[in-house]
Amino acid sequence: GAVVSQHPSWVICKSGTSVKIECRSLDFQATTMFWYRQFPKQSLMLMATSNEGSKATYEQGVEKDKFLINHASLTLSTLTVTSAHPEDSSFYICSAKGTASTDTQYFGPGTRLTVL
Amino acid sequence: RKEVEQDPGPFNVPEGATVAFNCTYSNSASQSFFWYRQDCRKEPKLLMSVYSSGNEDGRFTAQLNRASQYISLLIRDSKLSDSATYLCVVRGSARQLTFGSGTQLTVLP
Numbered sequence: 001g002a003v004v005s006q007h008p009s010w011v012i013c014k015s016g017t018s019v020k021i022e023c024r025s026l027d028f029q030a031t032t033m034f035w036y037r038q039f040p041k042q043s044l045m046l047m048a049t050s051n052e053g054s055k056a057t058y059e060q061g062v063e064k065d066k067f068l069i070n071h072a073s074l075t076l077s078t079l080t081v082t083s084a085h086p087e088d089s090s091f092y093i094c095s096a097k098g099t100a101s102t103d104t105q106y107f108g109p110g111t112r113l114t115v116l
Numbered sequence: 117r118k119e120v121e122q123d124p125g126p127f128n129v130p131e132g133a134t135v136a137f138n139c140t141y142s143n144s145a146s147q148s149f150f151w152y153r154q155d156c157r158k159e160p161k162l163l164m165s166v167y168s169s170g171n172e173d174g175r176f177t178a179q180l181n182r183a184s185q186y187i188s189l190l191i192r193d194s195k196l197s198d199s200a201t202y203l204c205v206v207r208g209s210a211r212q213l214t215f216g217s218g219t220q221l222t223v224l225p
Binding site: 032036043107108 | 157158159160161162203211212213214215216217218
């Protein structure tokens with residue numbers, strides 16, 4: 001099946017710093033990428049939908065100025081958590097979908113962010 | 117009301133047992149339905165799609181009842197390796213996936 005990678009797999013940072021997470025589709029072109037956040041013992045919550053070459057669509061309650069998403073190519077999307085705080089500590093997972101509307105979403109392995 | 121609701125669990129069952137998970141969804145316009153499996157600290161992985169006619173994949177059987185907006189997953193002859201969190205997932209007309217909160221299963225030796 002298709003492969004999606006995320007980097008880094010885990011990161012620990014100080015409060016107030018910014019963290020960038022990369023999501024890459026390795027063997028297919030991803031016109032759409034999704035960013036999710038999962039807190040312990042909770043489900044995945046969609047944060048935003050990113051289409052290549054256009055602005056991301058954010059879900060209600062997700063601050064677009066805090067969670068910057070860039071999808072500049074068909075194989076790469078980045079999520080930058082700006083001025084991270086301890087409450088931003090979470091498991092961030094991206095998924096990527098190909099060009100057809102029926103394409104399956106393939107999930108990356110996730111990035112565990114801990115903000116001290 | 118949550119868009120996708122699941123049995124809260126956890127389910128602790130002995131090896132070889134049969135276990136069933138239930139899920140309901142609120143949006144009648146939902147188009148596709150799935151069960152995902154998520155191991156601790158890992159990403160979710162697609163277990164199986166769910167069709168109105170019901171479908172089976174080895175020890176796993178999924179059922180969909182559109183009239184009741186209800187989805188189920190049955191696991192027969194459970195194995196230790198089946199221990200995981202099972203996520204009920206629904207895709208709406210906007211093509212986005214909505215995840216249930218998951219049901220934790222532990223299969224005991």
